[in-house]
Amino acid sequence: MLSRKNKLLLFKLLSLFSVVRGYNILVITLAQYLASIYILAPDVPLRKVVFDLNLFLIVTASALTIAGGYIINNFYDAEKDLINKPTKSMLDRLVSQRFKLTTYFILNFLAVFAASYISFRAVLFFSAYIFGIWYYSHKLKRIPFLGNLVSSTLAISPFFVVFVYYRNFESVIFVHALFLFLLILAREMIKDLESIPGDMAQNRNTIPITYGPRVSKFMITFLIGLTLIPALLLIRSFDVGHMYLYFMASIVFLVIFLVLLWKAESQKHYVWLHNILKFIIVAGVFSILLINMDLVLNRIL
Template structure:
């Protein structure tokens, strides 16, 4: 049995884990390593990629900055989250704001130290990334359209750090990135629909609040049409192995998503839509393993 002190520490840990969304951080770390092995450094032996200390520092720095970003976002959105996510907010509040802010500065400082191990350029990149996340959380998040675009760009920024490190400019990378950017942009709009109650109460000028639900749904539909271009290119023009099946599955899920979107009217409906997009994103991370299974097995052996 746990003592009272041990239970208190455990509860605090889960509270902090909830604030930094540890499960998202884990997915980002896995995604960065998989993209490094299969896409960015596909000509380098797997063992060399996995044991690359510079890559490890970049991945850890990315994880630290993203975790810090969740903390500062939680700090500015605490009132809104109390309306939109009351249960999660109660868990998050078990850690004081002072503790969260202290951890925020520690994480960002650690990221800069780890980036400095690689070179000065990553230090500049992560410094700009830290500032961009803070500026988004403090100012841009409440602006329609601009906030959505910046949020999507900040989400894919950790992969840009790896992209710069390997200096791989293959066209397929940009096509993958455009698909991911569009899916994340759709997710941001779906989140705005889901969180409309809190946004209205606290005067967040999101697209559903300013322009209405119908306009938001039209914009989502337009973005989904745009995703057909990278999907078509990835399936027909590039060698992506068995990952083709993932993109066929993504098309099916997007069709289901679109059919449900125009029937959705409640928060529960929008949560379901948001979860469909989460499945597409997380499945996309692990489907990278399907790009060239035989070749990677040879590289390992």
């Protein structure tokens, strides 16, 4: 049996893991490695990619920066989350705001320190990335649509830095990135619908509050329509191996998503819609393996 002190420590660790959304960081880290192995550097031996010190430092710096970003975002959204996510918020509050800020600065310092072993340009990139996340959390997220746009751009930045590192400029990668960006942007706008009660209490000017949920739904529908374009291009015009099955399934899920979107009326409905988009994004990470099954089997065996 754990003592009361050990139980409290365990809950605090769980609280910190919840604040930095450790599960999201694990998925992003996996996505960076899978994209490097199967999309950006498919001709490079597996061992050379996996044990590439620079790639490891890029992924590490990305993870530390994102963790810090979740902390500062949690810091600014503490009161709103108490309304929108009371259970999670109570868990997050087991760690003091002072401790969160201290951890935030330590994580950012370690991210820049890791980047310094790569190059000066990497230091500049991650310093700008850290500043961008803070400025978004502090100011930009309160501006309708611009906040959503900036948030989505920041979300795909870890993949951009890996893409630049391998200098792979094939058009198929840009189409993949566009598909992901539009999905993330649609998810950000769904989160605004999901967060209406807390945003209203905090007098925040999101799209559904400023222009109404109907306008927000029209904009999300337009984004999903745009998302179908790169999905169809990846199925018909590019060689993505068996990953075409993922894009076909995504189109089906997105059509279902649109039907449910226009029927949605409560926060519970919007949470389900958010989870559908999140499922499509996470499934896309593991579907990278479908691009070249022979390569997967060869690298496993």
